[in-house]
Amino acid sequence: MAPVQVKKICCIGAGYVGGPTCAVIALKCPHIQVTIVDLNKARVDAWNSPDFAVPIYEPGLVDVVKQCRGRNLFFSTDVDKAILEADLIFVSVNTPTKKSGVGAGFAADLNYVESATRRIAAVATSSKIVVEKSTVPCRTAESMRTILEANSRPGTRFDILSNPEFLAEGTAIADLFKPDRVLIGSLQTTEGKEACRALADVYANWVPQERILTVGLWSSELSKLAANAMLAQRISSINALSAICEATGANIDEVSHAVGFDSRIGPKFLRASVGFGGSCFQKDILNLVYLSESLHLPQVAAYWRQVVEMNEYQKSRFSKTVVDTLFNTITGKHIAVLGFAFKADTGDTRESAAISLIRDFLSERAFVTIVHSALEACTQKEAIIIATEWKEFLEIDWQTVYANMSKPAFVFDGRLLIDADKLRKIGFKVKVIGRGERV
């Protein structure tokens, strides 16, 4: 069998993962033609917009698109043409939590993965390497292979790889330029290993060999769920400790620092918060819970479920602190919520903790309105809630804000962002997550 040289890549799904990932491949591999396709015309139009008003806010992304669009990077709604021409196809479609039917609320909805796979099967007239980029339950590659093999034309073959993505939003371009690791899973057959090598060669254009890990298909699929579950577990652990800090007078920043100094634990992902958000942590853990239950491992399922339950508790605990501190009622009160994205440096609001907080405040019949500037949001309010750690909130003129607020003027920092002592000196009553000081 002749070694496969990837010359044309198709990426199905022009979202948060498909867009930046394949734009970076195009940048780093000028000899490869990359076409990113999507059924969503508005999204594709935005990627193609003359003024580079790309559909995703991600630092550095526009620069990458500017360098390659029209050269070796193309965005299109013509899915079939891109499939036909490609020798390697990334499937980078959404895999949300199922809303109904078996496994509703836990299992991944694989409908989009299956449709994309069926489209490849229906259209391809030559052999393809099909790469599972979406985050999927363990053994999804097997279902994809079954669909593809059942439909392959004589003389064509499909090799399936798992290549999960580990980028984080807000730092996607930096993560893609210098990934901790690239993980490729394949069947351990001659053909599987050959396909794996072809994809590894693409990444080798800019990723050092020692960071390209090759493993079995199922290990690769499970490693993605495991990585997200363990990252989220650290946040839930530190958030659980933040509740103890508030009750005892300990300071969560100091605890994180002290614990993270242990080189076996490390300092990252130990920042207490109002709760983790984003489209993936909760979805992927619930997926792991469902997988564990399907495998008749109820104790394992309960263990991971607790990570999500702790996150729910953290969000509702924060809302309750606001209500308790504002004299046990926020009915009719005006509250400013600073930040709506699930973290700073992204425009993504999926599963943002701010949504849960606002829902809680509205159910208490408080007033929350949408405005475009932080200063405007804070004017004439009884309380300010910091829900996202945008740097811009550090530059707020707190003196002016204080002058324009009802008194006592409360600030609740759910992100360990502001200098609480400075605000207290101005006159604010400040409550910071994970700190036991009285307001």
Ligand SMILES: NC(=O)C1=CN([C@@H]2O[C@H](COP(=O)(O)OP(=O)(O)OC[C@H]3O[C@@H](n4cnc5c(N)ncnc54)[C@H](O)[C@@H]3O)[C@@H](O)[C@H]2O)C=CC1
């Ligand atoms: N958002 C993130 O930071 C990360 C996401 N992931 C995973 O990557 C996958 C994709 O996530 P996102 O990019 O955030 O989703 P997204 O929702 O932003 O993008 C998915 C795109 O796929 C398109 N699509 C769906 N079915 C299609 C089909 N049959 N043909 C053509 N286009 C189709 C949709 O129109 C949509 O634009 C998910 O499995 C997610 O868990 C993995 C790592 C990071």
Ligand SMILES: O=C(O)[C@H]1O[C@H](OP(=O)(O)OP(=O)(O)OC[C@H]2O[C@@H](n3ccc(=O)[nH]c3=O)[C@H](O)[C@@H]2O)[C@H](O)[C@@H](O)[C@@H]1O
């Ligand atoms: O599969 C995915 O979708 C991605 O999920 C996360 O990336 P992302 O959700 O984009 O962003 P993170 O930086 O992980 O933050 C997730 C949430 O945790 C919160 N967080 C993070 C770190 C921390 O110490 N404390 C904390 O509360 C953030 O504010 C945010 O709400 C992972 O970090 C990525 O590796 C993974 O590829």
